[in-house]
Amino acid sequence: MDVPGFALVTGAASGIGRACANTFARDGAAGVALFDLNLESLLEVKAEIEEKGYASNGKACRIVVHQVDVSNEDQVNQSVKAVVEAFGRLDYVANAAGVAMKHEGGAAFAHLSDWQRILDINLTGSLIILKAASQIMLKQEPILSSIDQRPVQRGSIVLFGSIQSVAGIPLSTAYAASKAGVLGLTRSASEDYAKDGLRINAVCPGYTETPLTTKNPGVFKAMQERVTTAVPMMRVGKPQEIADGVVYLAGGRSSFVTGTALMVDGGYTER
Numbered sequence: 392m393d394v395p396g397f398a399l400v401t402g403a404a405s406g407i408g409r410a411c412a413n414t415f416a417r418d419g420a421a422g423v424a425l426f427d428l429n430l431e432s433l434l435e436v437k438a439e440i441e442e443k444g445y446a447s448n449g450k451a452c453r454i455v456v457h458q459v460d461v462s463n464e465d466q467v468n469q470s471v472k473a474v475v476e477a478f479g480r481l482d483y484v485a486n487a488a489g490v491a492m493k494h495e496g497g498a499a500f501a502h503l504s505d506w507q508r509i510l511d512i513n514l515t516g517s518l519i520i521l522k523a524a525s526q527i528m529l530k531q532e533p534i535l536s537s538i539d540q541r542p543v544q545r546g547s548i549v550l551f552g553s554i555q556s557v558a559g560i561p562l563s564t565a566y567a568a569s570k571a572g573v574l575g576l577t578r579s580a581s582e583d584y585a586k587d588g589l590r591i592n593a594v595c596p597g598y599t600e601t602p603l604t605t606k607n608p609g610v611f612k613a614m615q616e617r618v619t620t621a622v623p624m625m626r627v628g629k630p631q632e633i634a635d636g637v638v639y640l641a642g643g644r645s646s647f648v649t650g651t652a653l654m655v656d657g658g659y660t661e662r
């Protein structure tokens with residue numbers, strides 16, 4: 392998928408982030424930094440990737456892990472600095488860390504503490520990661536495509552929206568607002584740096600089978616029923632199907648794409 396160089400994946404301990412981390416390594420990254428709150432699971436993902444023996448130019452793909460809260464700017468800055476010291480540069484970011492919740496009774500009864508927590512992680516966390524990464528990327532030379540050696544980009548950042556960035560789902564006040572905000576951030580920041588060779592895009596997953604959606608069996612069952620009528624492809628997605636979209640947006644094959652939102656949703660948002 393044309394991803395030479397070094398990647399950073401947040402939310403890498405689970406679900407879509409974990410699939411993104413595996414996919415960067417599989418598709419030729421020289422190193423992948425894994426960020427998440429959950430250190431134990433991060434170490435499992437590191438071992439899982441290392442066991443597969445992926446290599447780039449004959450060298451094993453390097454995996455580093457950092458326990459990081461993406462809503463804490465000091466933690467993010469320190470860890471991004473450590474990653475760049477270890478790798479020498481940072482070419483791709485996939486910011487998959489995120490949280491979801493339903494507000495009982497809907498928007499009228501949403502607690503501001505819940506609203507703030509979701510906004511802090513999903514939206515402010517996206518800005519914090521984007522700031523830390525883009526300050527590094529803007530100072531580095533463009534990376535060359537592994538396919539035809541043309542300079543493709545100085546850096547590429549993929550933020551995480553959702554079908555809820557553009558469509559309403561009941562009881563999802565803070566989550567939907569945070570994910571709509573991510574698209575505004577993506578569009579504005581992409582304008583700031585398009586001329587400098589820094590690309591910023593968003594992926595918008597549809598209903599996807601991950602611990603976020605399966606941890607409550609009742610919720611997952613309702614989701615499986617809903618997709619049979621709401622999703623043209625009549626099924627939930629797999630983390631790998633989202634990761635393939637993310638790695639496309641990150642790498643050289645999307646070298647003329649910036650400021651966009653790629654819907655990977657089985658057709659949900661075309662209806």
Ligand SMILES: NC(=O)c1ccc[n+]([C@@H]2O[C@H](COP(=O)([O-])OP(=O)(O)OC[C@H]3O[C@@H](n4cnc5c(N)ncnc54)[C@H](O)[C@@H]3O)[C@@H](O)[C@H]2O)c1
Nearest residue numbers: 402404405406407428460461488489553596598599601603
């Ligand atoms: N699964 C879906 O159906 C779906 C649909 C649309 C969008 N998304 C988005 O995709 C992304 C990944 O979701 P997933 O389904 O893989 O979820 P998941 O719950 O499986 O994984 C999310 C990961 O983010 C980590 N995380 C949470 N808060 C964090 C913080 N403050 N700092 C660092 N890490 C933190 C968690 O520990 C977890 O490992 C999220 O942004 C989510 O909103 C998911």
